[in-house]
Amino acid sequence: MKGRRLSWLLLLLLGGCATYQPLHLDRNARAPTRPGDIRIDPSVLRSFPPRRHRFAPDRGLDMTDVAILAVANNPQLKLARDQRGIAHAQAFAAGLLPDPVLDLAHGTPTAGPAETSSFDLGLVYDVGALLTHPLAKRAAQASARQVDLSLLWMEWQVIGAARRFFVRDVIQAKMRSVLREEVGVLAKQHAQLVAASENGDVSQAAVATDLARLQVVEAHLHTTERQLLKTRLDLNALLGLSPRARLHLRGPTNVPVPDSASLRRDLDALPRLRPDLLALQAGYRSAEARYREEIVKQFPAFQVGFSRARDADGVYTRGVQIALSLPIFNRNRGNVAIAKATRKNLHDEYTVRLLEARAQVQRIVREQALLVRQRAQLRQASAFTSNAIDRAHAVVHPGDVSGIALARLRANALDRKLAVLSIDENLRELNVALQLLLGRVDGRANARSKGRSGCPLARSR
Numbered sequence: 001m002k003g004r005r006l007s008w009l010l011l012l013l014l015g016g017c018a019t020y021q022p023l024h025l026d027r028n029a030r031a032p033t034r035p036g037d038i039r040i041d042p043s044v045l046r047s048f049p050p051r052r053h054r055f056a057p058d059r060g061l062d063m064t065d066v067a068i069l070a071v072a073n074n075p076q077l078k079l080a081r082d083q084r085g086i087a088h089a090q091a092f093a094a095g096l097l098p099d100p101v102l103d104l105a106h107g108t109p110t111a112g113p114a115e116t117s118s119f120d121l122g123l124v125y126d127v128g129a130l131l132t133h134p135l136a137k138r139a140a141q142a143s144a145r146q147v148d149l150s151l152l153w154m155e156w157q158v159i160g161a162a163r164r165f166f167v168r169d170v171i172q173a174k175m176r177s178v179l180r181e182e183v184g185v186l187a188k189q190h191a192q193l194v195a196a197s198e199n200g201d202v203s204q205a206a207v208a209t210d211l212a213r214l215q216v217v218e219a220h221l222h223t224t225e226r227q228l229l230k231t232r233l234d235l236n237a238l239l240g241l242s243p244r245a246r247l248h249l250r251g252p253t254n255v256p257v258p259d260s261a262s263l264r265r266d267l268d269a270l271p272r273l274r275p276d277l278l279a280l281q282a283g284y285r286s287a288e289a290r291y292r293e294e295i296v297k298q299f300p301a302f303q304v305g306f307s308r309a310r311d312a313d314g315v316y317t318r319g320v321q322i323a324l325s326l327p328i329f330n331r332n333r334g335n336v337a338i339a340k341a342t343r344k345n346l347h348d349e350y351t352v353r354l355l356e357a358r359a360q361v362q363r364i365v366r367e368q369a370l371l372v373r374q375r376a377q378l379r380q381a382s383a384f385t386s387n388a389i390d391r392a393h394a395v396v397h398p399g400d401v402s403g404i405a406l407a408r409l410r411a412n413a414l415d416r417k418l419a420v421l422s423i424d425e426n427l428r429e430l431n432v433a434l435q436l437l438l439g440r441v442d443g444r445a446n447a448r449s450k451g452r453s454g455c456p457l458a459r460s461r
Contacts, residue, residue, distance in 0.1 A: 030242070031240060031241055031242040031245075032073075032240070032241055032242065032245070033241065033242045033244055033245045034057075034245065035057035035061060035065075035069055035239070035241070035245075035247065036057045036058055038069060038072060038073045038239075038240070038241075039072075040055065040068065040069075040072045041072060044071060044072055044077075044081070045068065045071060045072065055068055057069075059250075060248040060249065060250035060251075061247055061248065061249055061250065062249070062250055062251030062252075063162075063163055063166050063167075063251060063252070063253065063255075066162045066163070066165075066166050066235070066239070066247075066249070067159045067162045067163060069162075069239045069240075070158045070159060070161070070162035070238055070239055071155055071158060071159060073239055073240035073241075074158050074238060074239065074240055075240050076154070076158075077151075077154060077155060077158055078240075080150075080151050080154050081151065083147065083151075084147050084148060084151050087143060087144045087146075087147035087148075088144050088147075090140055090143070090144070091137075091140040091141050091143065091144035093140075094136050094137050094139070094140030094141075095137045095140070095141075097129075097130070097133065098125075098126050098129040098130075098133075100123055100124065100125040101123070101124045101125070101126075101305075102121075102122070102123055103120070103121070103122040103123070103124065103305075104119070104120070104121050104122075105119065105120040105121075106118070106119045106120075107119070107120075107312065109312050115312065115313060115314050116310070116312060116313075116314045117312070118309070118310055118311050118312045119309065119310050120307065120308075120309045121307065121308045121309065122305050122306065122307040122308075122321060123305055123306050123307075124303050124304070124305030124321065124323075125303065125304055125305065126301070126303050127302055127303060127304050128297075128300075128301035128302055128303070131296055131299075132293050132296050132297060135289050135290075135292050135293035135296065136289075136293055138285075138286075138289040139286045139287075139289035139290045139293060140286075142282050142283070142285040142286035142289060143282070143283070143286040145279075145282040145285075145286075146279045146280075146282035146283040146286060147279075148279075149275045149276070149278045149279035149282055150275070150276070150279045152275040152279075153274070153275035153276040153279060156275060156436055156441045157436070158238065159436070159441055160432055160433060160435075160436040160441075161238055162235070162238055162239070163255070163432040164429050164432055164433075165231055165234060165235040165238060166235070166249060166253065167253045167425060167428045167429055167432065168231045168425060168429070169228065169231050169232060169235060169247075169249055170249060170253050171253070171421055171422075171424060171425035171428075172224060172227055172228040172231055172425075173228060174421055175224050175418055175421050175422075176221065176224050176225060176228055178414070178417055178418065178421070179217060179220055179221040179224055179414075179418075180221060182217050182410075182414050183214070183217050183218055183221055185410075186210075186213060186214040186217055187214060189210065190207075190210050190211060190214050193206060193207050193210050194207060209407075210407065213407060213411065217414070220418075232247070235247065253428050254428065254431070255428070255431045255432055255435050256435070256440070257431055257434070258434070258438065258440070263361070263365070263438070266361075266438040266439065266440075267358055267361060267438075269439075270354065270357055270358065270438075270439070271354060273438070273439030274357060274437075274439055276353065276357075277350070277353060277354060277357065280346065280349060280350040280353055281350065283346050284343065284346045284347060284350060287339065287342050287343040287346050288343055290339045290342070290343075291336070291339040291340055291342075291343050293339075294332060294335045294336045294338075294339040295336060297332045297335065298327060298331050298332045298333070298336065299327070300324050300325050300326065300327055301324075301325045302322060302323060302324040302325070303321075303322070303323040304320070304321070304322055305320070305321035305322075305323075306318070306319075306320060306321070307319050307320075307321055357437060360437055361434065361437050361438065364430050364433055364434045364437070365434070367426075367430055368427060368430050368431075368434075371423050371426055371427050371430070372427070374423060375420060375423045375424070375427070378416050378419050378420050378423065379420060381416055382413060382416040382417060382420065385409055385412050385413045385416065386413060388409055389406065389409050389410060389413060
C-alpha cells in the first residue's frame, strides 16, 4: 500500500516536468535569392502595420514592401527576438514560487542494544523568499518589458535603414543614368573631334582636353556604380537575402514631412512615443524594484520547517524547525549599494537619452532648412546654365574657343545636376530619420496613439 502511494506521489511530481525536444542545426542553410521566397509571419509585423497595403513582391518593391521584408527577415532581428524569448522565460521563472524542501534520513543500527532503525523526516520552506517574491517578479516583468521595447526600437531602426537604402538606391541609379548619358554625349563628341583632328581642323590640344573631360566623367560614373553596388548589397544583407538577389524597386521615395505644429507636439510627446525611451523607463522600474528587493533582504532571512523522527530506541518525536540568519557582518549592504547605483545610472541614462532625442530632431530640422535653400540656389543656377548652353549651341564650332566654353558650361551643368540629386538624397534620408525619431514609423501621425503609454506598437506586444 505504501509503495502504491509513493508511486502516485512520484507521478504527481513528474507530471508537470518538461520533456526534452531536439533542435538540430541546419548545416545547409541558404539565404533566399528572391523576395517572394521569404515567408512573412504576420505576428512580427505588429510594429509596422501598413494600412491598405498589398504586399506583392513579384510586381516590384516599393518603400513599404522593403520595410516589411526588413522587419520580417532581418537576421539581427531574428536573434533579438530569440533574446526576447529568453527575457520572458526569465520573467516566468521569477514569477514562480520557491519549492519546499523535503528532508528524509534513515538509520540502521549496527551495534549496541538498539531495538529498531531510526528515521528523520522534515519539510522546510524558505519564508524569506516569499517576502521578496513580489518585488523580484515585478523587476523581472519590467525587465522583460524593457526587452520588448528595445526590440521594438530595433525594428524601427531596421525600418529606417531599409527606407534609407531604398532612397539611396533610387537616387544613385538616377545619378548613374545621368552620368551614362553624359558619357555617351562626350564619347560621340570626342570621336567627332578625333575625326576633325585627322583633317587638321582641330588641334591636338583640343582633343587632349576633350579626352581629359571624358575620362573625368567616366571616373565619376565608375565611382557611382561602385556606390550603387554597395548600396544594393547592403540592402540585400539588411533584408536577409543572398548577395546575388536583384531587387526591382519602384514607387516614390518621399515620406511625409510634419509641419511646425505637429513637430512641437511630437517633441513634447517623445517620452510616450519613442520605444527606446519607454524601454529605459521600464528598465528604471526594474531597477527600482531590484533596489527595494535588496533593501528587504537586509532583514533576517528565515526558514520554517516541520519534522517527524524516530530514534533507535523506538521513541517518536515531532517538532518545529526555524532557521534565522543573523545580519551582523554582511547585512546585504553590498547588493543594496549595487542596486542603488544601478538605479542612479538608469535615471541619468534616461535623462541623457531624452535630451539627445530632442537635440537630434532639432538638428535634422536645421539641416533640412539649409539643404532646401541650397537646392533652390542650385536649381536656379542650373536653369541659367541650361539657357546658356542652348544659346551657345547656335554659334559653337568644334575645337574653337567657343567650343571650349561650351564644354565648361556642360561640365558645370552636370556638376549642378548631380549636386541637386545629392541634396535630394540627403533631404529624403533626413526625412526618413525625422519620421523615425518622432515615432512616425508607419508614416502616419501619432494622434492614433491612445492609452497610458501612448505607444500602440509597444502595447501590441
